[in-house]
């Protein structure tokens with residue numbers, strides 16, 4: 001068993017910090033890498049050592065394998081954690097790291113290769129009792145063959161790129177006369193975007209829920225699942241709100257899906273942390289979509305309900321340790337909700353709003369966790385993902401976790417940039433979300449920029465009401481045509497944003 005003494009984190013921002021914190025608690029020294037834009041970043045200050053790896057664009061820094069491996073050698077690190085994004089799902093990187101005599105904190109390059117292709121993943125899991133969406137397990141190029149398949153499974157169908165991810169290269173086809181044209185487009189799109197034109201056809205599930213299972217494997221063949229995360233609240237394939245557990249799984253269905261997830265992982269002889277993505281249709285049928293071979297952004301909701309530190313577990317498994325528990329030892333405790341705070345303007349089509357955090361005050365209190373990489377006065381670099389923070393609220397029940405999330409959003413103070421906080425509050429207050437009756441179509445169905453102006457939060461309404469009463473009691477008749485209470489309430493609201 002190879003004990004890790006020094007860990008290089010090949011990432012930036014909140015996830016680099018989050019990984020280093022766990023490493024430090026395990027007595028492991030940490031090495032940060034940074035681009036020019038990140039010279040002053042918190043992950044650089046937190047690490048025991050830091051090494052510059054080049055210009056700000058990630059293609060010249062965080063994505064350059066050679067520079068990262070050279071930095072690990074130079075600092076005598078013995079392991080590399082890739083975080084999420086950047087090189088985290090690059091099997092060639094995993095191979096190079098191993099070749100350099102370093103430990104890659106993640107699965108084997110072979111597992112990554114199988115799961116990196118959607119068709120490869122489907123072929124592998126199909127022999128392991130994992131339900132797949134009706135469709136083909138082979139690439140299709142001939143429109144005649146495609147028409148025959150589509151007729152068999154029934155319209156609407158979905159054309160997907162095997163090499164695609166995050167919804168890229170998907171096309172819905174409603175009728176036979178659209179099929180050949182859409183297929184041609186899908187193939188040429190996939191070829192130019194991924195250098196691989198393989199596409200396949202599936203039955204289109206129209207308003208699915210996105211439910212993913214966290215799995216964990218060790219290098220001795222043991223695999224468990226750590227329950228599910230519901231990630232249906234997303235906008236253009238970018239998740240905004242995630243929660244665990246899902247409000248619609250029964251214990252029986254959870255058990256069935258959990259077993260399927262473990263089987264899918266075993267199909268790729270998977271070890272370390274991974275996520276099995278399912279969709280669930282309105283009849284509660286579930287289907288495997290793909291596997292993500294990394295630690296995910298939303299992993300904290302799983303940590304909050306299981307009490308486990310997934311990064312520590314990743315490190316131990318990478319060192320060769322056995323999983324310290326069996327499936328029956330793990331249980332769900334309470335409910336956790338994560339909202340992603342992006343520097344984006346929800347009233348302007350979620351356009352990135354890069355700038356300086358003039359005020360930045362985190363919410364506090366019982367059951368609140370904020371994973372972020374910024375402090376007041378810092379500028380959000382425009383080169384990378386504009387996520388400022390993840391806020392995770394944990395409480396005994398779903399309803400309490402929702403109410404806590406609203407309270408914490410109201411306490412969060414960010415000025416200088418527009419953020420998605422108000423949008424997340426809108427989600428938390430929406431009856432479809434609160435009742436649990438929603439799908440991946442939530443944002444499309446219920447969100448327009450106007451709702452953020454039209455519906456002040458309960459708290460705002462209550463405070464505005466109190467102010468109005470106080471004002472009517474205390475002031476002289478108002479000379480302007482507007483009632484005094486409206487003026488006060490609206491100027492108070494202005495100060496809040």
Ligand code: MV4
Nearest residue numbers: 133158166167202203204205206210234289440
């Ligand atoms: C689907 C689907 C409906 N039917 N496949 C989107 C991203 C990629 N991981 C797969 N995705 C989907 N595949 C079939 N056969 C609907 C989606 C989908 C989706 C899935 C998960 C989370 C959000 C989504 C938003 C739109 C579409």
